[in-house]
Amino acid sequence: KNRVFSGAQPSGKMTLGNYLGAFKNWVALQQDYECLYCVVDMHAITVWQDPADLAAQTREAAAAYLACGVNPKESILFNQSQVSGHAELSWIFNCIARLGWLNRMTQFKDKAGKNSQNASTGLYVYPNLMAADILLYQATHVPVGDDQKQHLELTRDIAAKFNHDYNTEIFPEVHPIIMGEGARIMSLRDGSKKMSKSDPSEASRINLNDTSDILAKKIRKAKTDPELIPAKAELLEGRPEAQNLIGIMAALAERSRDDICAEYEGKGFGDFKKGLTEVVIDKLAPITEEMARLQNEPAYIDQVLRDGSERASALSEPILKEVKKIVGFIQ
Ligand code: AQP
Incomplete structure (x- = not known):
């Protein structure tokens, strides 16, 4: 091997x-x-x-x-x-x-x-x-x-x-x-910077041990732009924050970016963020719980x-x- x-x-x-x-x-x-x-x-x-x-x-x-x-x-x-x-x-x-x-x-x-x-x-x-x-x-x-x-x-x-x-x-x-x-994965506050443990802004990242409430708040506050979601991912060019959030959903849900864009086409980021919050909580909650259990040991x-x-x-x-x-x- x-x-x-x-x-x-x-x-x-x-x-x-x-x-x-x-x-x-x-x-x-x-x-x-x-x-x-x-x-x-x-x-x-x-x-x-x-x-x-x-x-x-x-x-x-x-x-x-x-x-x-x-x-x-x-x-x-x-x-x-x-x-x-x-x-x-x-x-x-x-x-x-x-x-x-x-x-x-x-x-x-x-x-x-x-x-x-x-x-x-x-x-x-x-x-x-x-x-x-x-x-x-x-x-x-x-x-x-x-x-x-x-x-x-x-x-x-x-x-x-x-x-x-x-x-x-x-x-x-x-x-x-x-x-x-x-x-x-990029910072939630600046789509040109990598999401990083040592970024001084706590709002820039999602930690694996964030509670659901904190996750929801960070996603709600994540930087976006006022444009709507286009039909295809390639049309997100030049919108780094939008690209990042759609990329996070695609990676967590194991779906293509195009597929996500098609689902949310014509909608704003308010709607999208509700969906993203659900996916993030759904995927991370079991990890967060297991980490908490292990950290007690x-x-x-x-x-x-x-x-x-x-x-x-x-x-x-x-x-x-x-x-x-x-x-x-x-x-
Ligand atoms: N934002 C990211 N997107 C994708 N991969 C990432 N990795 C870290 N941040 C992202 C990957 O995680 C592994 C471990 O990284 P690390 O902790 O050794 O160092 P790092 O890349 O320097 O991570 P941070 O969070 O930015 O740490 P600090 O702030 O201390 O420098 C690596 O495989 C890395 O690619």
């Missing part, structure tokens, strides 16, 4: 974007791949995280994976910091990746903002850690959204340079599993993470040992 690695940062509450762009696909991949799903807490601290919040968010992320359908008996569900190989291999990769490569990463520029001198050095080498996450397990496939494509290219470059420099074939070529463009979640981390360590140890031998480290 081919091996998949993926993860999400416990840098806030898990959102509808994480669900549609990642978790929903992860569950489907379990059928055909050997999967590792990681809560990447070491990535999260590249920007400041309050320690108590980080622990709570890590458990919440694990609860979200489980509630969405990740099976911890089949897949390996764990948190990154419990497997020290991630840190060890990422150091080696810090010495493989070139400054010029990292300087091209657009996500660093976006996240560091104007005051980049004040960004952590961890944020800068984040892509090297991501390469280590994947290659520590010789994973062959990584599900990626648009925003992660550049980082995955870097992973491939690091693997190729390591193999070349040390004259080895230890690291496989990593292939992206490209998620449909429909999976990119932190000892269970911690045990799942410990078990997963042990399995991940067992898988990675021989690979890391071999890497160290190749590099010339005495062990």
